[in-house]
Amino acid sequence: MIILVINSGSSSLKYQVRDGDDVLAEGLVERIGEAEVPDHAAALDRVDHEVAEALGDRGIDAVGHRVVHGGERFSEPVLIDNEITRAIERLNPLAPLHNPAAVTGIRAITQKWPDLPQVAVFDTAFHRTLPEYAWRYALPDELYRTHGIRRYGFHGTSHAYVARGAAELLGVDAFTGVIAHLGNGASVTAVRDGESVDTSMGLTPLEGLVMGSRSGDLDPSILLFLLREGYTEKELNELLNRNSGLKGLTGTNDMRSVSEAAESGDKRAQTAIDIASYRLAKYVGGYHVAVGGAQALVFTAGIGENDDNFRSSVVGKLGALGLELDAERNAERSRRARVISTAASAFPVLVVPTDEEAAIAEATAGVVNGS
Amino acid sequence: MIILVINSGSSSLKYQVRDGDDVLAEGLVERIGEAEVPDHAAALDRVDHEVAEALGDRGIDAVGHRVVHGGERFSEPVLIDNEITRAIERLNPLAPLHNPAAVTGIRAITQKWPDLPQVAVFDTAFHRTLPEYAWRYALPDELYRTHGIRRYGFHGTSHAYVARGAAELLGVDAFTGVIAHLGNGASVTAVRDGESVDTSMGLTPLEGLVMGSRSGDLDPSILLFLLREGYTEKELNELLNRNSGLKGLTGTNDMRSVSEAAESGDKRAQTAIDIASYRLAKYVGGYHVAVGGAQALVFTAGIGENDDNFRSSVVGKLGALGLELDAERNAERSRRARVISTAASAFPVLVVPTDEEAAIAEATAGVVNGS
Ligand SMILES: Nc1ncnc2c1ncn2[C@@H]1O[C@H](COP(=O)(O)OP(=O)(O)O)[C@@H](O)[C@H]1O
Ligand SMILES: Nc1ncnc2c1ncn2[C@@H]1O[C@H](COP(=O)(O)OP(=O)(O)O)[C@@H](O)[C@H]1O
Numbered sequence: 001m002i003i004l005v006i007n008s009g010s011s012s013l014k015y016q017v018r019d020g021d022d023v024l025a026e027g028l029v030e031r032i033g034e035a036e037v038p039d040h041a042a043a044l045d046r047v048d049h050e051v052a053e054a055l056g057d058r059g060i061d062a063v064g065h066r067v068v069h070g071g072e073r074f075s076e077p078v079l080i081d082n083e084i085t086r087a088i089e090r091l092n093p094l095a096p097l098h099n100p101a102a103v104t105g106i107r108a109i110t111q112k113w114p115d116l117p118q119v120a121v122f123d124t125a126f127h128r129t130l131p132e133y134a135w136r137y138a139l140p141d142e143l144y145r146t147h148g149i150r151r152y153g154f155h156g157t158s159h160a161y162v163a164r165g166a167a168e169l170l171g172v173d174a175f176t177g178v179i180a181h182l183g184n185g186a187s188v189t190a191v192r193d194g195e196s197v198d199t200s201m202g203l204t205p206l207e208g209l210v211m212g213s214r215s216g217d218l219d220p221s222i223l224l225f226l227l228r229e230g231y232t233e234k235e236l237n238e239l240l241n242r243n244s245g246l247k248g249l250t251g252t253n254d255m256r257s258v259s260e261a262a263e264s265g266d267k268r269a270q271t272a273i274d275i276a277s278y279r280l281a282k283y284v285g286g287y288h289v290a291v292g293g294a295q296a297l298v299f300t301a302g303i304g305e306n307d308d309n310f311r312s313s314v315v316g317k318l319g320a321l322g323l324e325l326d327a328e329r330n331a332e333r334s335r336r337a338r339v340i341s342t343a344a345s346a347f348p349v350l351v352v353p354t355d356e357e358a359a360i361a362e363a364t365a366g367v368v369n370g371s
Numbered sequence: 372m373i374i375l376v377i378n379s380g381s382s383s384l385k386y387q388v389r390d391g392d393d394v395l396a397e398g399l400v401e402r403i404g405e406a407e408v409p410d411h412a413a414a415l416d417r418v419d420h421e422v423a424e425a426l427g428d429r430g431i432d433a434v435g436h437r438v439v440h441g442g443e444r445f446s447e448p449v450l451i452d453n454e455i456t457r458a459i460e461r462l463n464p465l466a467p468l469h470n471p472a473a474v475t476g477i478r479a480i481t482q483k484w485p486d487l488p489q490v491a492v493f494d495t496a497f498h499r500t501l502p503e504y505a506w507r508y509a510l511p512d513e514l515y516r517t518h519g520i521r522r523y524g525f526h527g528t529s530h531a532y533v534a535r536g537a538a539e540l541l542g543v544d545a546f547t548g549v550i551a552h553l554g555n556g557a558s559v560t561a562v563r564d565g566e567s568v569d570t571s572m573g574l575t576p577l578e579g580l581v582m583g584s585r586s587g588d589l590d591p592s593i594l595l596f597l598l599r600e601g602y603t604e605k606e607l608n609e610l611l612n613r614n615s616g617l618k619g620l621t622g623t624n625d626m627r628s629v630s631e632a633a634e635s636g637d638k639r640a641q642t643a644i645d646i647a648s649y650r651l652a653k654y655v656g657g658y659h660v661a662v663g664g665a666q667a668l669v670f671t672a673g674i675g676e677n678d679d680n681f682r683s684s685v686v687g688k689l690g691a692l693g694l695e696l697d698a699e700r701n702a703e704r705s706r707r708a709r710v711i712s713t714a715a716s717a718f719p720v721l722v723v724p725t726d727e728e729a730a731i732a733e734a735t736a737g738v739v740n741g742s
Contacts, residue, residue: 093596133645137589138581140610140619141639147600149593198653202590210509215591218508219573222520223594224608225464229518233598239511240591248511268512274504278661282569285660286653293691320664 001368002058003361004051007066008105010097013043017051017060018361025054026357040108048112063109063118064364066157066356068098068205070122071148077125077363080106080118088120094148094203119364126156129195134290137202151207153199155181159189160196161359162300165352167194169337170296177294177347178287180280181354182310183301184212184253188280190287198290200283206240209283210276212253215244217279246272255303259310273313281317288321296347297323300354306333311340315349322346372739373429374732375422378437379476381468384414388422388431389732396425397728411479419483434480434489435735437528437727439469439576441493442519448496448734451477451489459491465519465574490735497527500566505661508573522578524570526552530560531567532730533671536723538565540708541667548665548718549658551651552725553681554672555583555624559651561658569661571654577611580654581647583624586615588650617643626674630681644684652688659692667718668694671725677704682711686720693717 002024007014011033016026027050029043037043051060065080071091078084089103102120109118127135135151136144143149158181167175174194181187186209190198200208200216209216223236231239247253249272250261261269288294297318299311308330315325324345329338334351341349373395378385382404387397398421400414408414422431436451442462449455460474473491480489498506506522507515514520529552538546545565552558557580561569571579571587579587594607602610618624620643621632632640659665668689670682679701686696695716700709705722712720 132642133649136620136642136646137593138586138616138620138643138646138650139589139593140614143593143597147596149596151590202592203596204590204592206592207590215509217588218510218591219522219575219578220586220589220591220594220611221573221575221577222508222510222514223591224604224611225518225520225574226514227598227604227607233595236598237595240595243511245509249507249509271503271507272509275507275509278504279509281660282657285656285658287656289652289656289689289691290649291691318660320660320662 001061001365002055003364004047004060004063005066005357005360005364006063006105006109008040008101010101013040013047013105015047015051016357016361017054018357021358023357025051040104041111044108044112060113060116062364062368063113063116064360065102065106065118065120066123066360067102067120068123068154069095069152070120070124071152072128072150074120074122075125075128077119077121077367079367080120084120085110094152117368119367121157121360121363123154123156124152126160127151127153127189127196127199130197130199134198149203151199151202153187153189153196154201154205155185155187155189155199156196157359157363158300158354158356159187159191159199161356162298162352162354163191163194165337166296166298166350169339169350169352170348172295175295176291177296177298178284178291179298179300180209180284180304180314181301182209182255182280182299182303182307185214186211186216186301186303188283188287190290192291198287210249210272210279211245212255213242213245213247215240215248246276249275255307255310259307263309273310277310277313278317280314284314284318285321294347296350298350298352300352305351305353311349311351315341323349325349372432372736373426374735375418375431375434376437376728376731376735377434377476377480379411379472381472384411384418384476386418386422387728387732388425389728392729394728396422411475412482415479415483431484431487433735433739434484434487435731436473436477436489436491437494437731438473438491439494439525440466440523441491441495442523443499443521445491445493446496446499448490448492448738450738451491455491456481465523488739490738492528492731492734494525494527495523497531498522498524498560498567498570501568501570505569520574522570522573524558524560524567525572525576526556526558526560526570527567528730528734529671529725529727530558530562530570532727533669533723533725534562534565536708537667537669537721540710540721540723541719543666546666547662548667548669549655549662550669550671551580551655551675551685552672553580553626553651553670553674553678556585557582557587557672557674559654559658561661563662569658581620581643581650582616583626584613584616584618586611586619617647620646626678626681630678634680644681648681648684649688651685655685655689656692665718667721669721669723671723676722676724682720682722686712694720696720 005016017024163175187201329340337352388395534546558572700711708723
């Protein structure tokens with residue numbers, strides 16, 4: 001089954017064509033809206049052209065869309081029709097940057113290939129199992145009822161995929177433990193018996209860990225203080241989502257540069273790594289409690305899979321839980337799921353590479369075949 | 372040495388007169404600014420009158436002031452002079468509700484009793500030992516340099532007092548562990564070798580645990596969302612500081628009422644207790660990591676000392692750390708420092724009553740005698 005995986009941004013369109021584990025084509029169309037690519041339909045024409053070249057006389061069987069926000073309704077991937085598209089659109093206020101782009105992508109495909117089955121795969125779906133005491137903020141109930149203000153969590157497709165990979169590596173039916181997805185965006189999830197029971201991102205992907213350009217956790221009063229200093233909502237949004245995190249602390253949002261700077265003695269870079277790894281270590285302690293005792297700690301995504309220095313900075317702070325990295329295994333570079341702790345570690349520390357496109361394609365095939 | 376301990380609010384003045392452990396007089400003057408008590412000077416006349424009655428021909432030797440914010444300068448109690456008063460006043464932007472009241476109280480005493488030594492005891496001082504990776508937010512450095520935006524922490528006088536009490540009960544020189552101060556305001560502190568190394572309140576007392584009427588931790592985007600809905604800074608301030616926490620979740624900010632409602636089957640009350648105890652349990656897990664392995668978990672203040680139901684809700688979630696309450700010891704009502712866990716508990720759980728007035732008086736005597 002040949003599946004086109006689409007990740008629509010407001011001015012970009014990332015795609016991958018897959019047949020099971022084989023990636024037949026992939027690419028990125030950028031600067032949609034500018035002269036060369038006036039809209040998403042024009043972007044799709046490009047994709048069509050590139051894909052046709054790669055596929056020859058074979059055709060696409062289905063399209064899988066990454067959709068950031070599925071609200072409280074979607075706990076599974078779904079086959080898209082007009083009502084589903086509207087339902088995704090109605091969630092725009094909760095994900096003003098992301099959901100409108102997904103809807104534009106869906107509509108462009110519907111227009112171009114009206115008969116192709118399309119599936120929406122939601123970043124929030126895996127976290128629909130959070131218990132109320134974990135998803136509810138200590139705010140008046142009305143804010144939840146009227147505006148849907150609660151913890152949703154994100155990166156769910158990745159966390160679910162990695163939880164399955166970790167269970168396989170450990171040889172257990174369902175994973176119980178803590179998964180740290182550390183990319184440009186970063187989140188950590190507490191998983192019990194294969195289900196998400198808590199996660200660090202909240203109403204939006206801003207809460208939680210120190211990220212590339214996002215602040216993560218803050219005293220909410222900081223926003224009140226800055227409002228009194230004259231900041232507008234727009235400026236605060238820009239500050240917290242684009243100019244904070246590693247970027248705010250060091251000037252760059254790229255962990256590879258930060259790591260290299262720290263290794264060559266840059267103090268600001270080292271402080272940023274200390275802050276980010278300390279915050280994550282505290283979350284691991286908290287989620288070890290949340291799952292009732294972790295079976296493993298798992299690292300994934302760009303930083304989690306590749307940055308042995310960051311991993312050792314995190315695990316080095318987890319002595320209280322009895323964790324211990326094997327320096328050699330941690331330093332080894334590999335694309336495979338693997339154990340990087342010593343035999344003496346109270347529970348194993350793993351690296352399990354994530355693959356969101358593979359997960360979306362799998363989910364899409366599942367829905368199409370099941371329907 | 373007879374010490375007058377003063378806690379000045381914007382429209383109230385709480386006082387206690389102590390001679391060591393003896394409380395000779397105490398009281399509260401409210402509604403300062405209204406007809407009967409036009410200002411803090413008038414309030415002091417009342418206090419003077421009540422105190423004179425209690426002391427007879429003995430006189431006050433020194434005054435100790437509770438000051439909420441000591442910024443980065445004050446890591447110890449200090450003898451007050453004009454420059455110190457100005458320094459406290461300069462911190463007003465960081466504690467707009469609290470520091471101006473303290474300064475008013477100090478100036479009123481200076482006017483009335485110009486020769487009486489006065490000491491400022493800071494709520495932030497105990498947390499001056501936080502390492503940078505714990506006090507720094509992942510924000511542009513400029514916000515710290517220009518505005519002093521960082522984690523300060525509060526309830527320090529109580530946490531320090533309780534840390535000493537816990538060390539005494541455990542028979543150790545310096546305490547290492549986690550202290551949960553659970554009153555109307557609530558905070559949890561990680562203490563290593565007697566020093567604060569992390570704490571849940573931040574720039575202001577809003578961050579962290581679920582409190583009587585404060586939200587504690589939130590996705591910062593919730594404020595951005597509400598700003599887009601038309602909320603003003605003032606309304607957000609009111610919402611998060613006065614109408615959230617237990618109040619927002621249940622309608623009352625008083626834990627005793629919430630506990631009673633939950634016991635008689637009120638679901639909303641039970642949910643509020645679950646949310647608050649779960650959040651605290653996660654902090655305990657995180658701070659167990661932060662201190663490199665806790666020696667004890669300590670409960671203090673109104674809820675921590677009196678609410679066995681809440682304590683068992685917290686410790687019941689800490690099975691992953693091997694903690695276990697002794698039901699009988701937990702249910703026992705007492706004003707004394709005590710162990711409430713079983714012998715099998717991985718580390719002991721304690722109740723250590725706090726006494727901020729005693730701590731302020733002790734600190735005041737120390738400064739006056741040392742100077
Ligand atoms: N070898 C490496 N060492 C340190 N950081 C790395 C390395 N390789 C990738 N990264 C970091 O991973 C992050 C991107 O992760 P990725 O999962 O690709 O992000 P996205 O969230 O965009 O999918 C960047 O901060 C990048 O610097
Ligand atoms: N027996 C009790 N059971 C439950 N809660 C109690 C009990 N006694 C006091 N409290 C709660 O303690 C809180 C006040 O704590 P306290 O330390 O006095 O507050 P403050 O922060 O004002 O000093 C209130 O929520 C009150 O309901």
